[in-house]
Amino acid sequence: MKKNDTIQSMLIHLAQDAVLPSEIDLWPTLRAQLVAGTNVHERGKWRSIQSQRVQHIAYISLISVVLLIFAFATPQGRAFAQNLLKFFTRAENNTLPAQEDYKVPAEGPRILNVTEVQSLVGFDVLEPAVLPEGLTFQGASHTAETNTVTQQFGSSPEDIRLSIQQQPFTTIAACDLCGLVGASASVQIVQIGQGEAEYVEGVWELTANGPAWRDDPYLKTLRWQKDGMAFELIYMGSELKVDDLIVIAESLE
Amino acid sequence: MTIKTPSWEERQAISRLKQGDLGGLETLVSRYQVQAVYTAYLIVQDVKLAEDIVQSAFLRAAQKIYQFDERRSFRAWFLRSVVNAAIKADKKQKRLVPLEHHNKDENIDPVMEWLLDPNPSPDQYIETEETRQMVWKAMENLSADQRAAIIMRHFLEMKETEMSQELDRPLTTVRWWLRTARNRLREILQPFWQMDHPNEDER
Numbered sequence: 001m002k003k004n005d006t007i008q009s010m011l012i013h014l015a016q017d018a019v020l021p022s023e024i025d026l027w028p029t030l031r032a033q034l035v036a037g038t039n040v041h042e043r044g045k046w047r048s049i050q051s052q053r054v055q056h057i058a059y060i061s062l063i064s065v066v067l068l069i070f071a072f073a074t075p076q077g078r079a080f081a082q083n084l085l086k087f088f089t090r091a092e093n094n095t096l097p098a099q100e101d102y103k104v105p106a107e108g109p110r111i112l113n114v115t116e117v118q119s120l121v122g123f124d125v126l127e128p129a130v131l132p133e134g135l136t137f138q139g140a141s142h143t144a145e146t147n148t149v150t151q152q153f154g155s156s157p158e159d160i161r162l163s164i165q166q167q168p169f170t171t172i173a174a175c176d177l178c179g180l181v182g183a184s185a186s187v188q189i190v191q192i193g194q195g196e197a198e199y200v201e202g203v204w205e206l207t208a209n210g211p212a213w214r215d216d217p218y219l220k221t222l223r224w225q226k227d228g229m230a231f232e233l234i235y236m237g238s239e240l241k242v243d244d245l246i247v248i249a250e251s252l253e
Numbered sequence: 254m255t256i257k258t259p260s261w262e263e264r265q266a267i268s269r270l271k272q273g274d275l276g277g278l279e280t281l282v283s284r285y286q287v288q289a290v291y292t293a294y295l296i297v298q299d300v301k302l303a304e305d306i307v308q309s310a311f312l313r314a315a316q317k318i319y320q321f322d323e324r325r326s327f328r329a330w331f332l333r334s335v336v337n338a339a340i341k342a343d344k345k346q347k348r349l350v351p352l353e354h355h356n357k358d359e360n361i362d363p364v365m366e367w368l369l370d371p372n373p374s375p376d377q378y379i380e381t382e383e384t385r386q387m388v389w390k391a392m393e394n395l396s397a398d399q400r401a402a403i404i405m406r407h408f409l410e411m412k413e414t415e416m417s418q419e420l421d422r423p424l425t426t427v428r429w430w431l432r433t434a435r436n437r438l439r440e441i442l443q444p445f446w447q448m449d450h451p452n453e454d455e456r
Contacts, residue, residue, distance in 0.1 A: 007407040010385050015291035017385075019300045026286045026308050027279055033312065034275060130432050131425035133398065247432055 087198045087223035087230070094182040094213040096204070117142050117149055123168055123229065125149050126252035132240060135162055162235050164252070169230040180204075182213020190222070190242060192249045197224030199242050222249060267327060270318045278315050285328065286311075288409075289335045295404045296339035296397055297346070306342055310335045332409060333419040336401050343397035402430035 117140040118125050125140070135153040138160060142149050148167040154160040169175055181187060181200050188199045203219045204211040222233040222245045233249055262280060269277030286307060293303035314321075314331055321330060392400055405411045405420075413431075417424040 007388075008410070010388050011295055011404065011408045012291065014385055014389050015294050018294055019290065021287045024287050024290050024304070026290075026304060026311065027282045030278070030282060030308055030311055031275070033308070034278075034315070129425060130429040131423065132429050132433075133422060133426045136423055136425075244433065247429070251428075251432070 087225065088181045088187055088200060089179065090185065091180045091183050091213070094184050095209065096211045114140055114151065121147060121149055125166060127151065128164065128248050129251040129253050130247060132244065161237050165232040167230050169225050169228055175230050185213060185215065188242065190246060192224050192246055195224060195226055197222055197249065220245060224249065263327060264323065267318065267321065267323060270315060278311065281327070282311055285331060289332060292332060292335050292404055292408060293339040295408060296336065296400050297343045298393065302342060306338045307335055310338055329419050336405060336420065340397045340401050398430045399433060402427060
């Protein structure tokens, strides 16, 4: 007997242990319901559950701040750096000096598929083979200045929850995906396949006095390097945990 | 258990139902009720709830039969509705208990590894009452989505691509269910996870 046959046989027997086929007779009840013109479905027994994403809109703006900070983590920002981490750089404290000129690298137009963005870069763009329900590919873009590819996933273009960035890694100074985290940030070392990765929950929030680091479980960032590539996976939300993000990261192919 | 080929009788039943003859529904109920109740039961793990789900699914099918394209498989169309309703019902019940309250049994992990590994392989387990109970106990620890993925794959004998099509979910989502099912079990069973698992990739 093959494996699948054995599993199927087990499942059938488990179901038969609960109720024998001869005991299943739905037609009398169904007929009665049809005659009466009612059914449990119409009574709203199975009303679907709508998930609440109250914080979502607020955090969209935080992503912009994160992008600003990646750009901000330029030589001046990196002067504070300590080389305690491999993929994040820890700032000396939880605030950074305000700067007048935040320069954000110009992002190219959002391109609808990976094949198109692939044609603009000189490396293989890796895509996730597994994604939780509700997250589907919404578009990719290429930032020429840093040669970074960004793929975005969500339920719609207006509801982006996950982004995966990929950039060829040459040096830490040239690495756009190796920016600062606050001095107090808790950086967790995790395994992605055979390699190490770093995971942090939090965000640089822009204040009147400059960016201030805030621990925040809603914004999750995972960074790692593999085969000469730096990767960053950002997830906004509370549904997925670090282990879920690792599953996505490990499925890149 | 598996009924895949639509018979002349089934085509006639669908045709009768489309013309408003409820006798057609009776034929379809007779043909699919056991497979449908078992499918729902294996997901929600409650016989009464499973029967309610299937009754509602038959009523919905009767109401929407005019939308059914007879070139497609009624079985797939109908069982998709049952699986989706069972997932919703189970989520509504919030049947999952906190992780620390799950039953742990050191004999489950190799059984689950075998169950969740999609690669065809020779049998490692002979079906016994004991192994059946281990499979059941391990499935209790999965989410409804994950249980549904296993039921569709192994009970309804659907391929990943079919599951994706019938559930109207991306292939990445279906793979996610299967893969997280394995990872979740690994987490649950971690205290007992002492064996080496060198070949853990699914594909």
